[in-house]
Amino acid sequence: MTVRLLLAxxxxxxxxxxxxxxxxxxxxxxxxxxxTAERAVELAGGVDVVLMDLQFGAGMHGSEATAVITARPGAxxxxxxxxxxxxxDILAAVEAGASGYLLKDAPPEELAAAVRTAAAxxxxxxxxxxHRLMDRMRTPAQALxxxxxxxxxxVGEGLSNQQISKRLFLSQATVKSHLVHVYAKxxxxxxxxAVAAATARRLIRR
Amino acid sequence: MTVRLLLAxxxxxxxxxxxxxxxxxxxxxxxxxxxTAERAVELAGGVDVVLMDLQFGAGMHGSEATAVITARPGAxxxxxxxxxxxxxDILAAVEAGASGYLLKDAPPEELAAAVRTAAAxxxxxxxxxxHRLMDRMRTPAQALxxxxxxxxxxVGEGLSNQQISKRLFLSQATVKSHLVHVYAKxxxxxxxxAVAAATARRLIRR
DNA sequence: CACGGCGTCAACCTTTCGGTTGAGGGCGCA
DNA sequence: TGCGCCCTCAACCGAAAGGTTGACGCCGTG
Numbered sequence: 398m399t400v401r402l403l404l405a406x407x408x409x410x411x412x413x414x415x416x417x418x419x420x421x422x423x424x425x426x427x428x429x430x431x432x433t434a435e436r437a438v439e440l441a442g443g444v445d446v447v448l449m450d451l452q453f454g455a456g457m458h459g460s461e462a463t464a465v466i467t468a469r470p471g472a473x474x475x476x477x478x479x480x481x482x483x484x485x486d487i488l489a490a491v492e493a494g495a496s497g498y499l500l501k502d503a504p505p506e507e508l509a510a511a512v513r514t515a516a517a518x519x520x521x522x523x524x525x526x527x528h529r530l531m532d533r534m535r536t537p538a539q540a541l542x543x544x545x546x547x548x549x550x551x552v553g554e555g556l557s558n559q560q561i562s563k564r565l566f567l568s569q570a571t572v573k574s575h576l577v578h579v580y581a582k583x584x585x586x587x588x589x590x591a592v593a594a595a596t597a598r599r600l601i602r603r
Numbered sequence: 604m605t606v607r608l609l610l611a612x613x614x615x616x617x618x619x620x621x622x623x624x625x626x627x628x629x630x631x632x633x634x635x636x637x638x639t640a641e642r643a644v645e646l647a648g649g650v651d652v653v654l655m656d657l658q659f660g661a662g663m664h665g666s667e668a669t670a671v672i673t674a675r676p677g678a679x680x681x682x683x684x685x686x687x688x689x690x691x692d693i694l695a696a697v698e699a700g701a702s703g704y705l706l707k708d709a710p711p712e713e714l715a716a717a718v719r720t721a722a723a724x725x726x727x728x729x730x731x732x733x734h735r736l737m738d739r740m741r742t743p744a745q746a747l748x749x750x751x752x753x754x755x756x757x758v759g760e761g762l763s764n765q766q767i768s769k770r771l772f773l774s775q776a777t778v779k780s781h782l783v784h785v786y787a788k789x790x791x792x793x794x795x796x797a798v799a800a801a802t803a804r805r806l807i808r809r
Numbered sequence: 810c811a812c813g814g815c816g817t818c819a820a821c822c823t824t825t826c827g828g829t830t831g832a833g834g835g836c837g838c839a
Numbered sequence: 840t841g842c843g844c845c846c847t848c849a850a851c852c853g854a855a856a857g858g859t860t861g862a863c864g865c866c867g868t869g
Contacts, residue, residue: 408707410714414620454708480686501614502660508616544816555796558856569855570818577858578815587825588856589794590761750846764826776848783828792827793855810869817863826855834847839840 405437467494497521673700703727
């Protein structure tokens with residue numbers, strides 16, 4: 398039985414590389430490529446496994462596309478294949494229904510093995526990734542409230558508490574209050590560290 | 604006349620992709636691959652063009668390898684091929700003697716054209732990259748020094764002056780001194796604003 | 810309805826940061 | 840041999856941010 402593959406990555410070179418590595422396997426067939434996450438959603442029907450990058454230059458994020466694809470009945474398995482292994486990315490991908498999470502520096506054999514594992518309906522997490530996920534479960538990520546996120550975003554834009562308070566029609570005391578909660582939830586103790594942590598976890602965008 | 608190529612990238616998939624895209628060109632031959640910058644330096648003899656990534660998981664940076672390779676007599680041309688186009692990366696690559704700077708999301712035709720341009724001894728800068736470089740030349744006033752950039756990067760990672768001073772073996776006074784200069788050059792007045800401005804201008808990456 | 814989470818704010822204190830002045834050594838370039 | 844730039848550091852001060860306690864109203868849920 399042949400495994401039909403869809404390659405979703407915005408880099409032509411990476412797509413060519415995946416094709417070169419996977420299409421030579423006798424039981425794999427690359428049936429389509431997508432340069433955007435939107436296109437991947439369109440093409441996901443009729444394949445068995447989707448190899449999905451997370452970062453696309455613009456537009457939909459890979460984890461969003463994964464959620465859309467896996468939500469459908471008779472959906473293909475989605476194997477996330479990305480460059481980074483930040484907690485937030487992994488979490489988002491797994492929550493979106495990804496069957497696996499691989500890093501792009503994985504050797505070809507590992508890649509092929511993961512595709513077979515995913516095609517068989519089992520979970521294929523790279524060891525390093527699985528470990529990270531375990532860590533995460535132990536300390537559940539505190540979700541920031543809308544207001545906290547709003548304040549944090551302005552901090553990320555470089556505004557002072559004074560400026561934020563004016564922008565949001567608040568007192569400085571309130572801004573500080575929100576930030577204290579943000580620091581606690583992110584496990585940091587300064588505004589710059591909060592921005593760094595939130596950026597790494599993709600809570601805020603830049 | 605055949606152009607002999609060396610592919611230097613730590614991702615097997617990317618190397619396979621480059622090989623797939625370039626080795627099919629009748630006048631190109633991929634004669635070697637390197638998974639590390641150190642290996643690229645070893646293998647650079649005997650090829651005409653090196654396709655060089657900048658980020659290698661560990662060890663030598665691509666721009667260092669580029670500098671070493673281009674410094675030798677009869678050196679091959681080095682074409683930098685990376686994911687990001689931050690000012691600092693581009694500058695470093697060009698200063699290291701790179702003949703071109705391409706982004707990995709470039710279409711295959713552009714890639715092949717750039718290799719031919721480099722092989723012919725001409726400069727091959729992606730339009731977006733060239734534009735950035737021009738910007739840089741036009742306003743050299745706000746150029747941050749290496750040290751200032753180094754400090755700013757750590758600020759962006761959320762470190763305090765205290766932590767930065769320890770990390771770089773400096774006194775806090777020196778860290779503050781660098782930051783004061785950074786603020787002046789970026790036209791801001793706080794560390795968070797400096798990070799925001801530097802990110803917007805692609806002086807630092809996240 | 811009582812409870813908890815959220816959003817708002819005040820007062821107070823400590824620590825860090827921002828900004829200034831001044832200064833010395835190293836290095837390249839005119 | 841100067842000059843200027845870069846990097847380094849000290850001392851000092853005011854301003855901003857960090858941290859704590861306590862408080863009040865709103866709202867949704869058990």
